[in-house]
Amino acid sequence: MMTMRIAVCSKILQEYDISEAVSIAADIGYEGMEIFGVEKHLPADVSEKKVRTLAGQLRNVGMECVTLCTYVGMFAQKSDDECLREVEKFRRYLDIAQELECDMIRVQPGGPPQPSAAREDHWERAAHYLRECCDLALTPDLGVAMENNFGLSATCDATLDLVARVDRPNLGINYDPGNLYRMDRYYGHEAIARFGELVWNVQVKDCYRDDREDDYKLLLGEGEVDYASIFSALDAAEYDGHVSAESHKDPTAEFTAVDIARHEYEAIRSLIESI
Numbered sequence: 285m286m287t288m289r290i291a292v293c294s295k296i297l298q299e300y301d302i303s304e305a306v307s308i309a310a311d312i313g314y315e316g317m318e319i320f321g322v323e324k325h326l327p328a329d330v331s332e333k334k335v336r337t338l339a340g341q342l343r344n345v346g347m348e349c350v351t352l353c354t355y356v357g358m359f360a361q362k363s364d365d366e367c368l369r370e371v372e373k374f375r376r377y378l379d380i381a382q383e384l385e386c387d388m389i390r391v392q393p394g395g396p397p398q399p400s401a402a403r404e405d406h407w408e409r410a411a412h413y414l415r416e417c418c419d420l421a422l423t424p425d426l427g428v429a430m431e432n433n434f435g436l437s438a439t440c441d442a443t444l445d446l447v448a449r450v451d452r453p454n455l456g457i458n459y460d461p462g463n464l465y466r467m468d469r470y471y472g473h474e475a476i477a478r479f480g481e482l483v484w485n486v487q488v489k490d491c492y493r494d495d496r497e498d499d500y501k502l503l504l505g506e507g508e509v510d511y512a513s514i515f516s517a518l519d520a521a522e523y524d525g526h527v528s529a530e531s532h533k534d535p536t537a538e539f540t541a542v543d544i545a546r547h548e549y550e551a552i553r554s555l556i557e558s559i
Contacts, residue, residue, distance in 0.1 A: 288518065290552050291316035291350045291528040293487065296545050298322045299535070302338055308542055310345035312549050317347055318485070318528045319384070321354040326380065328354070328373040335383045342384065349386035350526045351429055351458065351485055352377055358394030359413040360406040360436055367413045374417050381426055388427045388484060390458055391417050395435035398467070399442035410436050411449035418452035429484055431458035432467075439468040440475050447482065456484035460530075462491045465509050466499070472510060473517035483523060488552060489530040500532040503544065504551040515555045527552055 292314045297305035302325040309317055319326045319338075342349055356373045377389050393410040395402045418428050430437050430446065437443045437457075447455055457479050464471035476483065490507030492499040504511070518527075529548035535541040 287524055288515075288556050289315045289348075289524075289526045290549060290556070291318055291348075291526040292545055292549070293318045293320060293353065293528050293530040294325050295320040295322060295353070296529060296531060296548070297541050298324060299541055300324070302326065302334075303341055306338070306341050306345060306347060309545065310347055312542075312546050314529075314545075314549060315347060316350040316526045316528070317342075318350045318353045318487070318526075318530075319386075321352070321356075326352060326354075328356070328376050330380065332383075335380050339384050348526075349381075349384040350528060351388040351390055352381055352384070352386055353390045355392065356389075356417075357392035357413070358435075360393055360395035360402065360410040362394070362409075367409070371413060371416055371420070375420060378421060378424060378426060382424055387425070388429045388456070389421065390429045390431055392433065393430060393436040393446060397434040397438065399436050399438055402436060407436065407446070407449060411446060414446070414450045414455065415452060418450060418455050421454055422452075425454075427454045427456050427484060428452075429456050429458040431487070432460040432463045434463070434467070439464070440470045440478050444478065457482045458485045458487060459483045460487040460489075461511070461514050462487070462489040462500075462507075462509055462530075466491060466493055472514045476514070476517045476521050476523075480521075483518075483521075483525075485525055486518065486523070486527045487530045488527055488548070489532060501534055503531055503533050504529070504548050511555055512558065515559055519559045527556070
């Protein structure tokens with residue numbers, strides 16, 4: 285059995301400052317963190333001092349910065365001027381990634397929620413600016429991770445189509461089976477087999493397939509995604525990267541964000557141990 289490492293998306297702990305979020309995650313047992321570009325954590329205009337402090341804290345607690353989950357991109361339906369501003373944000377995140385010893389930055393292609401609704405110019409625009417980001421990341425030897433999410437990367441076919449259009453060695457996939465489950469019948473072992481070595485990171489959250497208001501606001505195990513077979517397929521594919529908790533469950537006074545983070549850690553550990 286390959287060893288998967290358990291990480292947490294900082295978004296689960298977004299009500300806390302990033303320093304508090306790191307301490308909480310380390311205490312629970314997480315080995316890594318996907319740091320999101322939310323205001324309290326890692327917006328593009330974060331100060332250099334805060335980044336240096338965060339880098340030191342991560343080293344001190346022995347946690348890895350798995351990826352910078354930025355909100356850069358959404359290129360497909362933006363103007364050139366808007367896209368160029370997004371690329372400038374990406375340049376800033378390149379510096380931040382190096383300070384945090386992080387080798388992967390998430391960039392979103394954008395597009396209509398269903399890839400089938402996209403025009404050819406949407407595809408070409410997204411591919412062009414993703415290519416720009418990848419080229420900027422080549423010299424510092426960083427990867428660009430494209431998440432399975434609403435837009436041009438919402439299905440297996442669309443994701444692989446876009447990867448081929450970009451045609452850069454440092455473009456990989458932030459595999460999100462929960463998002464794929466809602467958009468594509470191929471979300472589990474078929475997706476893992478087709479993506480192959482393009483799977484650089486895995487995000488785990490449970491959900492339903494319909495459009496109920498609470499379709500994402502679940503703890504792992506409360507939804508319909510067959511994670512037991514997904515973890516078996518990841519193991520068979522010899523995936524030994526991080527598996528990151530990303531529950532969208534809303535915290536309450538009775539069940540806090542810390543409780544959610546702890547529940548997801550235990551649920552993921554159980555899935556790994558059951559392989």
